[in-house]
Every structure is written in structure tokens, then in C-alpha cells.
Amino acid sequence: MAAWLGLMSGTSMDSVDAVLVSFRDGQVEMHGSHAQSYPTDLRQRLLLASQNQATPDDLGELDTRVGQLFASAAQAVIAKAGLAPEQIRAIGSHGQTLRHQPTGSAPFSLQIGNPAIIAEACGILTVADFRRRDVAAGGQGAPLVPAFHQAFFGSRSENRCILNLGGIANITWLPADAHATVFGFDTGPANALLDAWCQHQTGRAYDADGHWAAEGTVDEALLEDMLSDAYFDRPAPKSTGKERFNLDWLKTVLTRHPGLAPEDVQRTLLELTAQSIARQLPEPGADTVYVCGGGTRNPLLMAALARALAPARLASTEALGLAPEWVEPVAFAWLAKQAVEGKPGNLPEVTGARGPRILGALYPA
Template identity: 45%
Template sequence: MPLYVGLMSGTSLDGIDAALVDIAEDPSIPARLVDALCLPLSDTLRDGLLTLTQASRIDFTTLAAAETALCEHQADAVSQLLTRHALSPKAITAIGSHGQTIEHAPDGTPPYTCQMDNPSLLAELTGCCVVADFRRRDMAAGGQAAPLAPIFHQAVFGHANRTRLVLNLGGIANLTRLAPDATLPVIGFDTGPANLLIDAWHARHRQGPIDIDGEWAASGALDDALLSRLLEDPYFQQPPPKSTGRERFHLEWLDQRLDGKERSADVQATLAELTAVSVARAARPFVDAAGTDLIVCGGGARNRHLMQRLAAHLPEVAFLACDDFGWSADWLEAGAFAWLAWRRLSAMPGNLPEVTGASGPRVLGGVYAP
């Protein structure tokens, strides 16, 4: 079957995820994950990208340098994946590249979304066809341009008899509702921060960017007053369609809600609880008494403490592993963009208007020949 590569660099800014995916021309045959890898970002590149996401003014030379460095990193990830399987670039039908989101403002005037990417250079460096710029066509049609993965979730996880919720715990958490009744729409939206604030607070106070297994959060005590202040942000009450990112939820946002007397470990515990509570509140209206499964993907799925808190808030839900469906929690998002590249080359819509709020289905992405 044709092979595609999906590239994803998410809000967490931890690395380039590259997924090699086998996709048949027949839509009834499910896509199959062949292999995947994560190529970590260098500290210099990560810090440069983080600075760009927080800059009020951007120097275009700096922007171009960072974009080129990111593209070279993407090409390296593709090269390593192909070398692993002794594949030539001609064996890849297309690369689906999401790019690195710098700013996402679907409710701006005018609405805009900016993904740092250079698909022309990526095609040159890899010798592969590249499909990129997936988001702006949906936004041009009046949509939020995010999340885009729910249409892929529908193809991979849909079930005829049970409601399924797919939760991606990346930097931002997003939730997809798949109903067994085909007449009901797929629902998908960003619930709020997942790992973004947890990682940023850990990086400020501890060695390293990740609270492994949520051990530091588990050592702290929940600050109920702080949690209440965090949950007062209007985004948590806003109905879907909605999407968000680092431009709204960041350390300065958190600092404005601290009174300065909190223990750092207690803040970490409270940030983990913020993710668990905001996800649970968003999911609860879609829990079906006849049976509901929750499939968790993204880096947060490896955070033991966070998963325990989610289970405590959603005891009526059955937690399923992505691995049960032939997909790793780490590579589902990258796999989605390989699949969206296939949709683009097949001239099939890549968005769900009921999810993004677009005026109709749209074929997403531009094609860059090798």
C-alpha cells in the first residue's frame, strides 16, 4: 500500500514527531502505523521557537533562520525514518507537514493562524512530495482551523455501539466525541491547557522541562483557591467550536493569578488538577450511560499522576489504550497529518465543519512537488 509520512511539532515544543503510515486507496481499509520516531529539538532551536511564540514584535531575519532550522530538523527526521526501512524518497507518496504553530487567533480581527513551515524547502531537502498549510483553508471558510484530527479519529476509532471520546493531551488538550449514532455530528474542540503549563512551571523551578510521571505534582497539595481562580478564565465556559494555544495560556497568565504565597510543588499539583478538571467538565456532557470509552493520546497519556486524576473525575468512563487499535499514544497526531496528506491528494475534504465551524467541507493543504 502507499506510504506517507506525517510530521508534527506541537505546542509542547519537545521535538519533531515523524510517523510512517501505510494508507490504502480504499477508504474502508484503515490506515496502519508502520513506524515512528521523535527527533528532539536542540535547546537553541526550542528556545528560539518559544521566543517567537511569545514575541510582541518579530524580526523577520530571526523568523527565517528559525524556520529554516526547523525545516532542516524535519528533513532529518524523515531521512532517519526512511533509512531505518531502507526506503528511497520515491517510496513515499507524500509528507504531511503540520508545521510549528507560532500564533493562533481564530477570533481575531481578522482571524489568523500562523504555522512556521517551509514546505518548498522540505520538498527540496527530502526529495518527497509535501502537503502543508492545512489550517488556513478551513479558516478562510469561517472555521477555527482547529482541531483537525477529529476526522482522523472518526476513521480510526469510530464504533457502531459505543460512544467514544478521544483525548489528546499535548501542550493543549483537545477532545473528540464519536457517537455510535451516525446521524449525530462528530464534536471536537480544545478544552484548555494540558502539558503546556505543567511543563513550563516545572522548567522554571526544577531541572528539565518535564515532570516525569507527574511525580512532582503528586508531591504537592491541591490549592483549591488557586484552582478556582484559574477556572474563572472565560475560555473554560465558552461553548464549542473553540480552539486555543500558547498565546492565551502561558506562564504570565498563571503569574497573574498567583498571590505569591504558594509553594511551587502545590502550584504544580494544582496545574495538573486544572487539566484534569477542565477535561472532565468538557467530557461529561458526552458521557453515554449505555457505555463510553475514553482513548487518551499525546505526551500526557504517559503522566501517571495526571491519568489518575482524570480517572478520579471520570469514574463512569472506560479508559482504552491507543495501542489496542494499532496506534501509539505518542504518534497519533503525526499519523493524522499523514492521513490528511492522503485526503488532500485524493481531493477529499480534510475538515469537519461541525467541529471547526467552517461553512462547509473543504479540501485542505497545498501540494509541493519534489
């Protein structure tokens, strides 16, 4: 059975997640996994580049360095699994998003991490650049994981919502009714603002286990002000990123709420994540919301979500057979499989594209 390798790094820019998997009869078989941390200097340069603080020389160098890091992650998971390159059909590399602007007169979604470097280093066909074809077809180019969610997590016995908590949160609605429409979209910030405020105030890249937020209390006026952002009321299809929800956005809102303790802001940002998700779920709600992504490691955030989403049950995708930290890289391994087999990878109902499209460009071994 062919193995497929998936590589993913999200908007949090904390690590490159790599998996080796096989797909059969709607099931995922894991052969190996690996998380490759970003060097601190590289992460800082990527953050600056994502804020438009980079020269063409910077972008070219970053494209190479990220490609090298992705190749290293791929080689590490191959070594862990004990597979030979010829046993792996293809690598699916999401790359590192630097900018996502899917609307306007010249829409685009920019990911770096030179896939030619990955193909050359690993000697394996590499599929990359998944988002641009959907954007070219009039879509948002995001989220792309709902097609994978539909294929592997759908149920005829319960209405399910798959919730990914990365830097940005996105949902996939999987109705039990086979005739109902599967849909999904980015709900807004998950960890992006929490991480940005924590870095700004404490120098730490993130609030481990939500300990700092736990020292604060929710400021209701600040919460409702943030929730009044027009993005939350915008109808789907829609997607967003740190281009909108960033430290400058937060600082602008905070000018209307002077004197708040930093820990109260952090706690309110956590509640913003929970409430913005809960308020955008369809009615009637899901029977179960299955959560994946880095936010699952924050118990305070998970508790806030459980309260906000009630009476829906909150569970990890572990209950569906896939650990929450590996759902997205597995999805890009599957998207590589779709591309190699000439099958669509997008859901037009999700992205708004004019129709199904084969996603990704192929870089031969």
C-alpha cells in the same frame, strides 16, 4: 500500496514526530516511526518567538531551521523503514505553530518549517499549511485531527471520546449513533502550564512522570479560580493555545493566592488539566475515553483523569491499534492523502468553517 509520511510537532516543542504509514480498509499499517528532538537552543528561540519576542530576521531563520529539522526527521524515518522515495506518495507536514489567533478582525494560524526545504531534501511531494484554508473559510483551523479520529476510531457499539494531551488538550466526541453529530474542540491546557511552571521553578523542561507534582497537594481555591477563566465556559467551536494559557496567565492568577508552595501549584495545575477536560465532556458521558499524546506518559495525570472521568473507562489509543505517541503524525499523513486525492480534511461541525474544505498547499518533489 502507497505509503504516506506524517510530520508533527505540537505546542510542547519537544520533538518532531515522524511516521511512515499505509491506509487500507479503515486500518493503519505502520512502516516506521522516529522522534527527532529539538536542539535546546532552537527550542528556546521558538519559545521566545511564540511569545512575540522575535524579529523578522529571527522568523526567517527559524522557518529555515525548522524546515531542515523536519526534513531530517523525514529522512530518518525513511531510512528506518527501508523504503525508497518513489514508494512514498507524499509527506504531510504540520509545521511548528508559533501563534494561533483564529478570531478577531484578522484571524490567522501561523506554522513555520519551510515545506519547500522538505520537498527538496527528500525528493517527495510535500503537503503543508493545513490550517489556513479552514481559517479562511471562517473556521478555527483547529482541531484538525477529529476527521481522522472519525475515519479510524469510530464505533457503532460504544460512545467514544478521543482525548489528545499535548501542550493543549483537545477532544473528539464519536457517538455510537450513526445519526448523531461528531464534534470536538480544544478544552484548554494539558501540559502547557505544567511545563511552563516546572521550567520557571526548577529549570527542567517538564515534570518527568509527575514526580514533582506528587510532592504537592491541590489548592482548591486556586483550582476554582483557574477554572473560572471564561474560555472553559465558551461554547464550541473553539480553539486555544499558549497565546492564552501561559506563564503570564498563571502568574496573574497567583497574585490572588500568595504564599503557595511551588509544588502545590504544580499539583493544582495537573488537577486543572483533569477537571477542565471532565467538565467539558458531553452528557451522558462516553463509555470509553481513549487518550493519546505526550500526557499519557505522566502517570499522576492519568490517575487524576481516571478519577475525574469516572464512570467512563480510561484507555490508551493503543487499544484501538495505534500507539498514543503516533496518533497526531499519522493524522497528518492522512490529511496529506486527503489533499492529494482532492478530499476534504476538516469537519465544519468541529472548526466552525462554512463547509468542508481541502486543506493544505502542495510542494512538488
